[in-house]
Amino acid sequence: MSNKERVLLIGVGLIGGSVALAIKKEHNAIIIGYDVKLDNCQLAKKLQIIDDYTENLQEEALNADLIILACPVEKAEAFLEVLANLPLKRDVIISDVGSTKGRILEKAERSFNKEVAFIGGHPMAGSHKAGPGSARAHLFENAFYILTPSRNVKTEKIEKLKNWLRGTKANFITMDSSEHDLVTAVVSHFPHIVAASLVRQVENHASKNEHVNFLAAGGFRDITRIASSSPEMWRDIVRHNQSMLLSLLDEWMIEMNDVRHLIRDGDSDLIHDYFFGAKKYRDSLPVRAKGAIAAFYDLYVDILDRPGVISDITTILFQENISITNIRIIEAREDVYGVLRISFQTEQDLEKARKSLQDRGYDTYISM
Numbered sequence: 001m002s003n004k005e006r007v008l009l010i011g012v013g014l015i016g017g018s019v020a021l022a023i024k025k026e027h028n029a030i031i032i033g034y035d036v037k038l039d040n041c042q043l044a045k046k047l048q049i050i051d052d053y054t055e056n057l058q059e060e061a062l063n064a065d066l067i068i069l070a071c072p073v074e075k076a077e078a079f080l081e082v083l084a085n086l087p088l089k090r091d092v093i094i095s096d097v098g099s100t101k102g103r104i105l106e107k108a109e110r111s112f113n114k115e116v117a118f119i120g121g122h123p124m125a126g127s128h129k130a131g132p133g134s135a136r137a138h139l140f141e142n143a144f145y146i147l148t149p150s151r152n153v154k155t156e157k158i159e160k161l162k163n164w165l166r167g168t169k170a171n172f173i174t175m176d177s178s179e180h181d182l183v184t185a186v187v188s189h190f191p192h193i194v195a196a197s198l199v200r201q202v203e204n205h206a207s208k209n210e211h212v213n214f215l216a217a218g219g220f221r222d223i224t225r226i227a228s229s230s231p232e233m234w235r236d237i238v239r240h241n242q243s244m245l246l247s248l249l250d251e252w253m254i255e256m257n258d259v260r261h262l263i264r265d266g267d268s269d270l271i272h273d274y275f276f277g278a279k280k281y282r283d284s285l286p287v288r289a290k291g292a293i294a295a296f297y298d299l300y301v302d303i304l305d306r307p308g309v310i311s312d313i314t315t316i317l318f319q320e321n322i323s324i325t326n327i328r329i330i331e332a333r334e335d336v337y338g339v340l341r342i343s344f345q346t347e348q349d350l351e352k353a354r355k356s357l358q359d360r361g362y363d364t365y366i367s368m
């Protein structure tokens with residue numbers, strides 16, 4: 001066997017694949033994938049995300065220097081038990097990428113002896129897409145990557161894990177698992193539940209009114225994008241973070257009840273203050289920083305409603321080798337300016353596109 005270090009990736013999907021690509025950029029290690037979906041392993045190998053895959057997890061685990069769990073969190077918890085019963089390498093580091101940390105850390109601390117360093121990990125970036133086909137080496141660039149080491153882990157092991165993951169170009173922060181589960185519940189898990197519930201409410205109305213579907217196609221689709229994420233992943237997150245989510249739901253119901261009173265009483269100043277408070281806080285949040293939910297790298301371009309303008313713009317971007325992920329006319333009236341919204345994968349693409357289009361006389365905006 002070669003003397004290169006070996007990484008075992010359990011769950012070869014969007015996040016596992018992106019972590020693997022980031023490791024490959026910086027390390028000459030051998031990355032072996034394991035996944036219940038053989039197709040995902042085969043695709044990942046073809047895309048050179050992993051070097052190879054195995055159907056014998058237990059055998060590969062014995063040789064691994066780094067093991068990363070990147071499957072839904074309830075499965076990850078079950079794999080910890082499998083790993084705990086194996087004679088792993090003495091200095092192995094085990095980490096995960098799961099969206100919840102409390103139950104995983106509890107299991108790790110109960111299962112492993114002090115030679116095994118389990119360091120929870122959660123890259124706070126991603127998307128509603130799934131599978132290795134959507135994996136990107138730069139997915140976590142400038143994002144926060146939360147680490148939740150188990151109690152007995154030495155600082156040098158944490159530094160070693162950061163070194164393994166340096167190709168992500170993420171900003172590492174360390175916290176304990178309960179703080180992690182609280183903040184992620186507030187900024188990510190609970191908003192997902194709200195997004196799903198909004199979509200389900202619209203669906204209910206769509207069955208009674210034929211216009212709802214058409215009207216929900218635009219902005220509503222955008223603000224509820226996260227409701228298209230993997231149901232398996234969110235099922236596990238909700239089960240793992242149950243108590244935090246129940247307490248946030250209680251808070252939300254009190255808040256909604258207050259809103260109900262506001263609307264019922266119809267006091268124009270109080271209603272204004274409610275929206276003003278929300279706007280003030282939202283406007284104070286960093287615009288281009290990466291948070292828990294992926295930012296939209298959207299550029300708005302004023303366009304005259306004339307034939308050929310869209311192909312002119314896409315040609316400019318093509319010549320500049322800038323890939324776009326979505327393009328849409330979001331406002332177009334006869335004989336007046338329309339607005340084209342172009343979405344990019346990265347901030348750099350957005351800035352490059354903005355410059356190229358401005359140089360050719362187009363008026364562009366980053367937010368509307």
Ligand SMILES: NC(=O)C1=CN([C@@H]2O[C@H](COP(=O)(O)OP(=O)(O)OC[C@H]3O[C@@H](n4cnc5c(N)ncnc54)[C@H](O)[C@@H]3O)[C@@H](O)[C@H]2O)C=CC1
Nearest residue numbers: 011012013014015035036071072073098099126127130131
């Ligand atoms: N999607 C996102 O934006 C983010 C997700 N996460 C976390 O990352 C983890 C993975 O999520 P994604 O990569 O988004 O999902 P994904 O669906 O793209 O990848 C998950 C992979 O795990 C595999 N898998 C499922 N059960 C398995 C099992 N029993 N054994 C082996 N492999 C199994 C799936 O076949 C799939 O290839 C989850 O724990 C999620 O909470 C963390 C940050 C962001």
Ligand SMILES: O=C(O)C(=O)Cc1ccc(O)cc1
Nearest residue numbers: 099125126127128292293294
């Ligand atoms: O932008 C989105 O779709 C997300 O919500 C990404 C996301 C999903 C799960 C996480 O634990 C962290 C980030």
